[in-house]
Amino acid sequence: MPSRSTTHDLSRIAIAMDTWTRPFWEAADRERLVVPRCGRCGHYRWPPGPFCPQCHSQETEWVDPGRGRIYSFTVLSRPPATEGGEPELSVPTLVRFADAGGTLLLGSLADAPIAAIAIDAPVTIGWAQAANTRVPIFHLA
Amino acid sequence: MSETAIVGVGATPYYFRGQSRPQTLFELIGKASLAAVADAGLDITDIDGMAFYATGFEPGAIVEMLGIPELNFSSVVSSFGGGSAGILDLAAMAVQSGRAKAVLCIGACQQAENRYGAALAGMAPTPDGEWRRTADLRGPGEALALLARRHMHVYGTRREAFGEVVMASRAYAATRPEALRRKPLSLDEYMAAPMLADPLCRLDFCLETDGALAFVVTSAERARDLPQKPVYIAASAHGGEREWGRSFFWLNMPDSHFTTAGGEHTARRLFAQAGIAPADIDVALLYDHFSPLVVMQLEDYGFCPRGEGGPFVESGAIRMDGSLPVNPHGGHLSEAYVIGMTHIREAVEQLRGTAVNQIPDARHAIVSGGPAPIPMSGAILRS
Numbered sequence: 001m002p003s004r005s006t007t008h009d010l011s012r013i014a015i016a017m018d019t020w021t022r023p024f025w026e027a028a029d030r031e032r033l034v035v036p037r038c039g040r041c042g043h044y045r046w047p048p049g050p051f052c053p054q055c056h057s058q059e060t061e062w063v064d065p066g067r068g069r070i071y072s073f074t075v076l077s078r079p080p081a082t083e084g085g086e087p088e089l090s091v092p093t094l095v096r097f098a099d100a101g102g103t104l105l106l107g108s109l110a111d112a113p114i115a116a117i118a119i120d121a122p123v124t125i126g127w128a129q130a131a132n133t134r135v136p137i138f139h140l141a
Numbered sequence: 142m143s144e145t146a147i148v149g150v151g152a153t154p155y156y157f158r159g160q161s162r163p164q165t166l167f168e169l170i171g172k173a174s175l176a177a178v179a180d181a182g183l184d185i186t187d188i189d190g191m192a193f194y195a196t197g198f199e200p201g202a203i204v205e206m207l208g209i210p211e212l213n214f215s216s217v218v219s220s221f222g223g224g225s226a227g228i229l230d231l232a233a234m235a236v237q238s239g240r241a242k243a244v245l246c247i248g249a250c251q252q253a254e255n256r257y258g259a260a261l262a263g264m265a266p267t268p269d270g271e272w273r274r275t276a277d278l279r280g281p282g283e284a285l286a287l288l289a290r291r292h293m294h295v296y297g298t299r300r301e302a303f304g305e306v307v308m309a310s311r312a313y314a315a316t317r318p319e320a321l322r323r324k325p326l327s328l329d330e331y332m333a334a335p336m337l338a339d340p341l342c343r344l345d346f347c348l349e350t351d352g353a354l355a356f357v358v359t360s361a362e363r364a365r366d367l368p369q370k371p372v373y374i375a376a377s378a379h380g381g382e383r384e385w386g387r388s389f390f391w392l393n394m395p396d397s398h399f400t401t402a403g404g405e406h407t408a409r410r411l412f413a414q415a416g417i418a419p420a421d422i423d424v425a426l427l428y429d430h431f432s433p434l435v436v437m438q439l440e441d442y443g444f445c446p447r448g449e450g451g452p453f454v455e456s457g458a459i460r461m462d463g464s465l466p467v468n469p470h471g472g473h474l475s476e477a478y479v480i481g482m483t484h485i486r487e488a489v490e491q492l493r494g495t496a497v498n499q500i501p502d503a504r505h506a507i508v509s510g511g512p513a514p515i516p517m518s519g520a521i522l523r524s
């Protein structure tokens with residue numbers, strides 16, 4: 001088994017977007033991570049959608065969520081990318097942003113030593129290229 | 142409110158994925174439905190209502206296929222396994238309201254082309270779910286692994302607890318002829334199984350199988366004139382609360398719900414409706430698509446305090462001689478997976494007193510739907 005995580009190939013994934021998720025991906029394409037916050041009451045919601053579930057306002061501010069820490073993760077054994085190669089370890093990870101109302105963002109934890117991955121570990125944001133936008137991935141800080 | 146009862150049960154044999162061919166899905170449904178009606182001492186023309194969990198079949202085709210003269214009630218529980226036990230809630234409502242006199246409840250699956258294990262990957266991309274794709278989560282088990290790991294982190298739950306759920310199911314299945322995985326399992330063998338979605342190994346994932354089951358629900362009054370011992374629906378519920386939402390499709394549950402199986406709301410409603418407490422339950426049929434979710438449901442339903450599901454199962458509590466036998470038919474882990482329907486069948490057999498692994502004097506059984514998006518569901522049945 002490999003000792004580090006691998007991010008699966010995102011290059012052929014065309015991200016589906018709608019009115020309410022597009023601002024997230026447009027910022028991502030400029031390598032900026034933003035999350036939606038209610039423009040009236042300040043409540044954070046996820047995923048981005050048409051209403052604040054607290055006050056039902058549709059005003060939305062897109063804000064930097066600050067620093068995140070691992071909330072949970074799993075380690076998936078994926079078949080080798082090339083025939084005869086080693087299996088790859090893919091690590092879907094939920095990162096919690098305490099300063100953004102505890103918003104949990106799901107993404108791939110890239111190139112991390114498997115033994116070092118732990119709940120509460122701080123992460124930094126990196127970027128990978130999908131077919132139609134850049135997408136956030138995580139690195140151990 | 143007037144009482145209702147399950148008066149008939151029918152099932153096809155259970156098959157490993159794909160092996161039910163060349164029978165069609167509707168053929169499996171027809172066989173289970175006719176068997177259920179016969180078991181109830183009724184004729185298919187007595188059926189005037191239908192309730193099922195949505196898995197790719199339609200009432201109209203079943204009416205045509207079996208020559209059911211008319212339906213006065215027809216409804217479907219939506220969503221992804223969470224509502225499976227909710228078919229009993231729909232049936233009870235239909236009978237209690239007078240809409241229908243005899244409701245046929247159906248659950249069936251044939252996974253040849255459509256594997257539930259990769260259900261997330263097989264769905265058309267939607268804007269609100271794209272983070273699952275960028276994270277590489279392809280199936281419910283992979284997503285629920287995030288809940289299981291968090292439960293281990295917060296409460297110190299051990300893999301030995303998940304292993305015990307699987308080993309207990311194998312021990313039960315060993316004596317059940319219908320079960321597809323009947324070989325006993327040791328802890329060493331469990332620990333040696335390949336990891337699929339750490340902390341879940343291959344054995345923590347349920348079987349992939351085909352089959353169909355059907356149940357007939359009618360009024361308690363009418364049930365007393367029919368051949369089988371009635372199994373009364375003491376409580377039934379389908380619904381859910383905001384903090385659980387779409388569950389593993391959402392993955393933004395607050396701390397209070399992230400390490401649960403989302404069943405607390407259903408549990409509160411069921412016990413209030415039945416007027417009994419968890420200690421009154423003699424046998425629990427808990428939806429076991431993934432073994433950690435059994436540990437978490439034991440907490441949701443109040444069989445042990447929050448966070449103590451691991452030590453509870455490791456103490457032997459869910460075995461035949463334990464304080465709460467769980468899934469004595471072998472469950473989805475070892476008998477067969479037909480989206481929760483096999484659990485309803487086992488509850489009926491336990492309360493009729495005809496189960497293969499019969500719990501002595503079983504009077505109350507609880508059945509849960511799958512920890513999955515709302516609607517969550519469950520039922521308490523009594524003899």
Ligand SMILES: [Zn+2]
Nearest residue numbers: 038041052055
């Ligand atoms: Zn608001």
